[in-house]
Amino acid sequence: MTRLFSPRFIITLFAVPIIGALALFWYFSLQGVLKYERTSDSASSREANLTENFSKTFLDKFGDKIVKGEDLSKISPEEISAASQEIVPFEKIVGVIPIATKDDIAILDENSPEAVKNYFNSLYRVYEKTFLTIEKDDVKILSEAISEDNFSKLAxxxxxxxSFDKSFEEVKKIPVPRSWENFAVQELNYLLRSKKFVELIRNVDKDPLAALLA
Incomplete structure (x- = not known):
């Protein structure tokens, strides 16, 4: 399953040389917020995008070294750690993911084998109408967009x-056998979380770092 990692983890994992290369790439290829000169963008607009926030923080801290052509491999782990403290947490970028509860489901006052079988058959029928009709999943679409350098495909x-929206609404309507409530709620929350991560992938052209961490 998809996992969340903090930007600090990513910074530590990739270490100084690779981060230096990323900074140089962003510095010379992206415009606006990635300029070395301090921008007048509001904090709220910077925080709305993890890639821009990371890039701005990195360049604010180490832009002088980049401009002067200094060896970025000499940046100490302590300096990187200090810079990472100023990066907006990934969880804040993602925002609040809705949480389903038992109040969102209808619970049957029975848990016979037949009731359980009917529940799972109904669950399958929902997914059969939603997900199984999708010709390309999000990962395949993303791969094609990158390989063809055509991010309009992300649409x-x-x-x-x-399909996630439709599945969530339909699954909520399925009567849940008694003692299967926790499973049903977990299923709904899985749909909500997965939808959020797919939305991040959808916006990879605007915030690639957030999509990478999704």
């Missing part, structure tokens, strides 16, 4: 996001 992911 195709909207159909995947819509």
């Amino acid at each position: 195709q992911i909207d159909a995947v996001i819509s």
